[in-house]
Amino acid sequence: MPNPETPKQGLVVSSHGRHVVVEDDEGERRICHSRGKKNLTVVGDRVTWTTSAHEGTIVAVLPRHNxxxxxxxxxxxxxxxxxxxxxxxxxxxxxxxxxxxxxxxxxxxxxxxxxxxxxxxxxxxxxxxxxxxxxxxxxxxxxxxxxxxxxxxxxxxxxxxxxxxxxxxxxxxxxxxxxxxxxxxxxxxxxxxxxxxxxxxxxxxxxxxxxxxxxxxxxxxxxxxxxxxxxxxxxxxxxSPGFQEFGLHHIQPTQLASLMPDFRRHLGRCKYHNCTHLHEPGCGVISHMKTTSSALYISEVRYKIYQDIFAELSAIRHW
Ligand SMILES: Nc1nc2c(ncn2[C@@H]2O[C@H](COP(=O)(O)OP(=O)(O)OP(=O)(O)O)[C@@H](O)[C@H]2O)c(=O)[nH]1
Ligand SMILES: [Mg+2]
Ligand SMILES: [Zn+2]
Structure with a gap:
């Protein structure tokens, strides 16, 4: 039994409201409570936690890689x-x-x-x-x-x-x-x-x-x-549970093209450095939007998806 005063490290393996199951480095799992009102941990988090009897308390969430x-x-x-x-x-x-x-x-x-x-x-x-x-x-x-x-x-x-x-x-x-x-x-x-x-x-x-x-x-x-x-x-x-909607409100519209590999490979060739690839003349991306099979094509469906997400994300930021 570890000293209750010394926090040890663990891995969050599941999360149910304020109760979190934490696995220690020996593979033993235990229910822990979060300290505050809200559970700020997610599965995959490394945390420090203390034990008392059969229960644990989360002390801190270690920095995440992603x-x-x-x-x-x-x-x-x-x-x-x-x-x-x-x-x-x-x-x-x-x-x-x-x-x-x-x-x-x-x-x-x-x-x-x-x-x-x-x-x-x-x-x-x-x-x-x-x-x-x-x-x-x-x-x-x-x-x-x-x-x-x-x-x-x-x-x-x-x-x-x-x-x-x-x-x-x-x-x-x-x-x-x-x-x-x-x-x-x-x-x-x-x-x-x-x-x-x-x-x-x-x-x-x-x-x-x-x-x-x-x-x-x-x-x-x-x-x-x-x-x-x-x-x-x-x-x-x-x-993880299946999802219906996948909100991207955390993404800037101007970031989008760099997060879509078929768009990303044409970046840097537009006439305007702040090109949105929606309508600008001399856009190096729009010219690849075709259904013929150049190896570096952007499919029509993908281009439509880009336009729609761009519009959606631009609307949020101009309230
Ligand atoms: N025909 C066929 N059915 C499959 C195959 N793999 C899974 N299924 C069936 O598809 C159904 C859904 O599978 P689940 O594993 O529950 O799907 P899930 O993605 O976990 O769904 P959620 O938990 O609701 O997000 C079940 O009836 C499976 O038996 C497959 O290769 N072929
Ligand atoms: Mg499932
Ligand atoms: Zn462009």
């Missing part, structure tokens, strides 16, 4: 802190929103968190193929985009070209996750909890297959949790 969050007009919603990367999990079904994907990527770029895009449910044939096509611009702008199936029955399916390549991508994904802390985020129903259960067998995270049986609401996962993969505590996966 924080993945979204921000709308009302509040900040934090996912997790101190990440190596984020896995944005999408699925053939439910159909994903490209806008939501673009926004999640911008938020990750703003915190210098490397995104990996994964499309799940390759067992769904044509639905998967069309979703995979929609991701082509993201592959072309340099993101890692993988296609997998987490459905156990598809592993026994006769090997078609598609199941072979998705099996390879699953192996590649496993290698990318090794020895890293990865936040798994994405829309509800994509299979985030199914993915955690695959690599953390004792986790038994409730998935939609289970909650359907229990007749519960749309989002199966309602809070963020840290899971260790394997026993050496080097590889971590963080499960």
């Amino acid at each position: 924080l993945m969050y979204r921000q709308d007009e009302i509040r900040i919603k934090s996912f997790a802190a101190n990440l190596d990367q984020t896995l944005i999990l999408l699925a053939a079904e439910p159909e994903f929103s490209e806008r939501q994907l673009a926004r999640a990527l911008i938020a990750a770029e703003a915190q210098s968190i490397r995104p990996i895009i994964v499309l799940n449910k390759s067992d769904l044939g044509a639905l998967f193929q069309s979703a995979w096509q929609r991701l082509a611009p993201y592959r072309d702008m340099g993101y890692e985009v993988l296609g997998i199936s987490l459905n156990p029955s598809s592993e026994n399916a006769s090997a078609t070209a598609s199941t072979e390549s998705t099996a390879t991508d699953l192996t590649r994904l496993e290698a990318l996750l090794a020895d890293k802390t990865t936040l798994v985020m994405g829309p509800s129903g994509a299979g985030k909890s199914t993915l955690i259960n695959r690599w953390v067998p004792h986790a038994m995270v409730a998935t939609n297959a289970i909650s359907k049986a229990l007749n519960s609401g749309k989002h199966t996962t309602t809070s963020t949790h840290w899971y260790w993969v394997g026993t050496n505590r080097h590889t971590a996966l963080i499960d």
